[in-house]
Each structure stands twice: as C-alpha cells, then as structure tokens.
Amino acid sequence: MRPSRPLAAAALRPALEALPEGVLRAKGLLVVDGAAVLVQRVGRRLAITPCDAALEPALVLIGDEAVWDGAAALAALGLSS
Numbered sequence: 131m132r133p134s135r136p137l138a139a140a141a142l143r144p145a146l147e148a149l150p151e152g153v154l155r156a157k158g159l160l161v162v163d164g165a166a167v168l169v170q171r172v173g174r175r176l177a178i179t180p181c182d183a184a185l186e187p188a189l190v191l192i193g194d195e196a197v198w199d200g201a202a203a204l205a206a207l208g209l210s211s
C-alpha cells in the first residue's frame with residue numbers, strides 16, 4: 131500500500147491496532163506527521179519508530195483473506211494498493 135496523502139500518527143496507530151487478526155504482519159516505511167517512520171506489526175505487537183530511510187513510502191500487509199479487510203480500513207487514511 132502507498133500513501134496518497136499525508137498521514138497522521140493520531141489516526142494511523144489506532145487503525146493499525148484495529149487490523150483484523152488475520153493480518154499477521156504489517157511492515158513498511160511511511161511519512162507520518164512529516165517524519166519518516168518504520169512501521170512493524172507482528173500479531174498484536176505494534177512499533178512505530180523514527181528512521182532515516184530515503185525509500186519510497188509503502189506498507190505491506192501479510193496474512194490470510196483478512197488482509198483485504200485491513201487494506202480497506204487503511205484506505206480511509208489515504209493508503210491504497
């Protein structure tokens with residue numbers, strides 16, 4: 131998934147925490163509140179940490195069919211596949 135507009139931490143964290151259980155992993159580099167961050171979610175553990183990456187922002191979801199529901203929920207934030 132790639133962002134189509136700026137992302138806000140206040141909206142991103144709750145959305146990632148609410149992903150369906152079938153989303154086993156989420157990982158990527160995003161620009162949140164104007165700063166580059168590394169997003170890592172494994173099971174119910176979520177870490178959003180600052181990073182100095184100069185890569186194209188993107189987030190990958192890994193899991194079963196629930197990935198599509200998770201992607202739909204994140205689309206409301208401006209992330210699209």
